[in-house]
Amino acid sequence: MKEFYLGMADILEASPAAIAPSFDLHSGEAAWDSLAIISTIALADDCFGVALDGRKLAECKLIEDIENLIKDSKKG
Numbered sequence: 001m002k003e004f005y006l007g008m009a010d011i012l013e014a015s016p017a018a019i020a021p022s023f024d025l026h027s028g029e030a031a032w033d034s035l036a037i038i039s040t041i042a043l044a045d046d047c048f049g050v051a052l053d054g055r056k057l058a059e060c061k062l063i064e065d066i067e068n069l070i071k072d073s074k075k076g
Contacts, residue, residue, distance in 0.1 A: 007043040008063060011036050021064035034058075044070055 009016040012030045014023070025032040037057050044052050044066075050073035052066075060066050 004043065004047045005063075007047065008040070008066075011039045011043065019063060021062065021067060023063040025060055025062060025065075040066065044073075048074065050074055 005019045006016055008014075008023075009019045012019070012023075012025070012032065014029050014031075018029060024030065030036075037054055040057060041052050041054060044050050048070050050070055052069050052073060056069055057066065060069065
């Protein structure tokens with residue numbers, strides 16, 4: 001998970017120390033836009049071997065929501 005969090009910090013242009021399940025993707029600290037969503041899809045594929053749905057990813061509010069999408073993708 002550490003590699004994923006570091007990747008998310010880079011994508012969101014946020015401090016790695018700030019990235020946690022409760023991190024708000026729509027806060028002023030995050031750059032959660034279409035480029036970040038595409039980059040997160042690639043990151044999830046690299047880290048976990050899963051393909052996330054871009055529409056579902058765009059609806060995420062927290063890092064925890066992304067983690068849940070990853071878990072669901074692993075099940076399916």
